Amino acid sequence: MNAGPARPPLVIAHLSDLHIGAHLPQVARTLVDDVSAAAPALLVVTGDCTMRARTSQFSQARAVLERLPVPRLVVTGNHDIPLLTLGRLVAPYARYRSWIDAELDPRLDLPGVRALGLQTMPRWRWKSGRVSGEQSALVEDFLGSAPVGALRLLAVHHPPSAGGLARMLGRAALMRAAAAARVDIVLAGHTHVPAVRAIDLPSGHQLAEVVAGTATSTRLRGVPRSWNVIRVDAAHIRVEQRYEIAGEWRTGRVVSVERGAGRPLRTLC
Known part of the structure; x- marks a missing residue:
């Protein structure tokens, strides 16, 4: 019996750490074109849209986001709440909610993917992250009830694998919830x-x-500005790292992860 043609892979664009206010405007312009060319079914931005959470920076960040493909899911980063102002105490997320998204733990249901974002930057933490028990329960409830075969995607600013002073509070409960929700x-x-x-x-x-580098900022850590194209099929998650080099976006490292327990990473190039 003919099973018919294979379903095309699900394409996800993953950006992070735009740091608008400490960014290169010309890179932001070319980024929009490069992301749009990938024709993603979903755009995910994992925090630090701004450098210092100023109104002018949020306004510019929103202008960049509105030129990027939709639907999109965005979460806060540590730079998206005011640094040393009264606003950090009384209304830390007010500007983010006004300019980017009123929902701090956003959810999306799309064909082939169920996505959840978590706000991992409480106002009383300076840089490293925290996930609450309620958020971990949300992971289990929302992602755990995704349709069979749908990609179950979680977006956070702080990598759960980070250790030392960067270790995320609540990580153990989050990983238990992630396991239960598959x-x-x-x-x-x-x-x-x-x-x-x-x-x-x-x-x-x-x-x-999957961790994305900084997409548009000058705050480099020994690697070029970058973003990720993620292509998902029934058996694989393929991550293509796109690097900005000499004003052009080029394919860098490509890594494939087989979906399923205990499968190794494969670096394709």
Whole structure:
């Protein structure tokens, strides 16, 4: 019996750490063109849209986001709340909610993917992240009830794998919830260094953690500005890191993760 043609892969664009206010405007313009050329079914931005959470920076960040493809899911980063003002105490997310998204833990249901974003930057933490018990329960409830075969995607600013002083508070509960919900992929930013890791959970479930570098800012950490094109089919998650070099976006490292427990990473180029 003929099963028919293979379904085309699901394409997800993953950006992070725009840091508008410490960015290169010409790079932001070419980024929009490069992302649009990938024709993603979903755009995910994992925080730090602004450099110092100023109104003017949020206005510019919104202008950039509105030129990028939709639908999109955006979460806050540590730079998206005021640094040393009364606003950090009384209304830390007011500007973000006004300019970017009123929902701090956004959810999307699309053909082939169920996506959840978590706000991991409480006002009382300075740089590193935290996930609450309620947020972990949301992961289990919302992503765990995704349709069979749908990609279960979690977006946060802080990579769950980070250790030391950058370790996320509530990580253990979050990973238990991710295992119970059979989350396929976690998207993050914060480090400005692109990375792909396979995380084996005690339950035997494996998820892919994909970190995006800074897309448009001058705050480099030894690697070029970058963003990720993620292509997902029934068997694989393929991550293409797009680097900005000499004013052009080029394919850098490409990594494939097989969907399923205990499968190794493969670097394709």
